[in-house]
Amino acid sequence: MTLFWIASIILIVMSIVLIALPIINKKSNHDEALRDELNKALYKDRLSELKEETEEGLVENQQDLIADLKQSLLDDIPNEAAKSEETSIHPLAVLIPSVVLVVALSYGMYAKFGAADAVKQWQDVSGNLPALSKKLMSPQSGELSTDEMEDLTLALRTRLYYEPNDSTGWLLLGRIALANRDVTTAIGSMKKAYELDNTNQDIQLGYAQALMLSQDDVDQDKARSLLGNLIQHDYVDIRVFSLLAFDAYQRKDFDAAVRYWSIMQQMIGPQDERYEMLSRSIENAQKQMGATSIKGTSVPVTISLADQVNTTDDAVVIVSVHTADGSPMPVAAARYPLGTFPRTVVLDDTNSMMQGRKLSQLEEYIVRVRLDSDGNVATKDGDWFGESETAKMGEPVEVIVDKQY
Template sequence: MIWSILAFLTLLAGLFVIYPLLRKAPRVQSEEGQQANIVLFREQLSELDRQLADGEMDEQQYRELVAEQKRLLLADESDLPVMESTRSRGAWLLMAGLLLVPLLAFSLYHQLGASEDALISELMEKRLVNRDSEADAQIRQQLQQRIAGRLQNHPDNVYYLVMLARMLLEDGEFLQSSATYQRAVRIAPEDADLQAEYAQAAYFASGNRFSPEADSALERALALDPNNLTALGLKGIRAFESGDYLVAITSWQNALQAIHPSTPQAESLKAGIERAREQMGDSMPSLRVSVSLAPELTADSGQVIYVFAREWQGSPMPLAVARLQVADLPTTVVLDDSMAMPNGKLLSSADRVEVVARISSTGSVAPSAGDLEGASEALSMKKQGLAATIVIDRKL
């Protein structure tokens, strides 16, 4: 496809240049030049006639000057075809250059490997179109072979290394994928996404265990970007496997806040959080909150809802926060210590709390005019199986 586009553009550019050159050159300028020379010659001849009549020169001088003017006139006329011939030669040289330059460019294009990049790009486009078809396997194989070949000449190309590593991961070739990611992170060690993907591949390559390589890459990714989704997911898995369920819940809750709640990834995170809560049993105090919107009020389905608990008649700083959308209503959420604010107090540290559900008109957790809100009465955190029902029924 890209070759067709390049050929078309070259042809189009060539037509703009060649067309004026192939047109027969107009002779208007040459004829005008001849006429101008003749007029000038006649004026000069008239002046010589006057000077001869006035006695300003003799007959011999007159004849010599007339002969000189005739010679100059003939010389000017003979120069015109020479200029036309020079222009013709220049045109053909330009045409030859126009033909040779694209050929030379295409030759260099092949030698430098850019044509291979174009083929890889075409295969990637084909794969997007045919991802769910029978042709996908063949396209993927061709793409993988092309990328591997490109990396033989350019082993430090991070872009192709990551592409190859991801394809190997899709194929279940975890050891090869991990090794390819390792090559990439050596070249770009400050890329949080790359470190997180390497940690994931190393985890699978070790039989779904956190090897030293996976642990190291995960810690590096979190240090570079504490909110990296892949890293947070892996951190939750590692904590769950080691029995640290609170860290697992906290990690997955943080990841959940950054993605749309109706995506498959969000559903997986929610399921993981529920499993972690089941494992914890009653060891972590929690508060189950049912939230609904009063029928007389309306809000856009995409508006954000913050459900949070705060100290009763105390600090307005939330102890635990859940983020939802109006489209989720009515719904039930569970607030616990895993949903605490960074460096904030824990829900379990409070004696009595108030639960607030607020539909934000600005997207911010801070209240503003136009927000819709509902709140509970004071709730004692010392009770087991604590639950609250909130109806969002007033406008701020």
């Protein structure tokens, strides 16, 4: 507001100067003098004409005409009172009311039509951006009301106008648009955030989520590509599987939808209130593809490290699923970067190692985890490992790495 008042004062001062200059620099009116000079010139010209006309015999009563001409000249000359009449109004008597009128009219019109209350609210909302952003990013703080969402949108747009390279701001704006089902704004905001920081997993996920709502096949293909990249990371957000399941169900790939929903169940566990909802979704998908029973077809493995385990930065995690009898030949295996622990990975039929034998065909199995320190799977000296108890297909497995070769 300080800038507004400074600017308004400068404009009003300029207006007052423009009004004051003509009043202060008022010039005298010489119209009467100029008219006298003109009348004298016309009188002399007419006398010359009368003289010529008299000499030519065209005029008989020259003196009478001269008398009439003199009388006309006297009638056209203003009397002394009119000539000497000059305004006695002082310039300040005009200037001061003009200044008061300009100031009163300017601020009065602004108070009436300038939306001062809206401007103040806009500035208050912009100042409240950190608190609103924190509440949006913290689910435990409760959901934002409709008015708070509108305020946050206004504050974000204001900030992004001045800081267009703020990827976090574009991400937040995209999330608000997603909540309001404003697909166009969501895609545009998430795309801008992705262009500014395409390595941020939250931005990749948000961009994929926005593209999933598009009716354009190209956008949806881009979303699947982003989700496919996210699923390769050490830690996979459960929302990635949710989007993949939603997409698979929309494409009537019910088998894939069941697989992703099953993975989600294994990640959250039966104690989570979303577990039953996912069960209903799985059951619905199974009915759509004609199945009568639900059976887990993937193996979720939670890996933890014992306190004495030492790792190197170039170590990798090798997870293998074996038959319940402990056969050294794995039915399925996968290799992951070291990452952080504890962590959960999921193996399915795509990780099968044997021709003609799928992981989902096992009824019981054990899981072995090895931290390979040199990147060579053929060598084991000094590697840390752990093994699970026997588990049934679909059951989550926990493995503690606590032994060393």
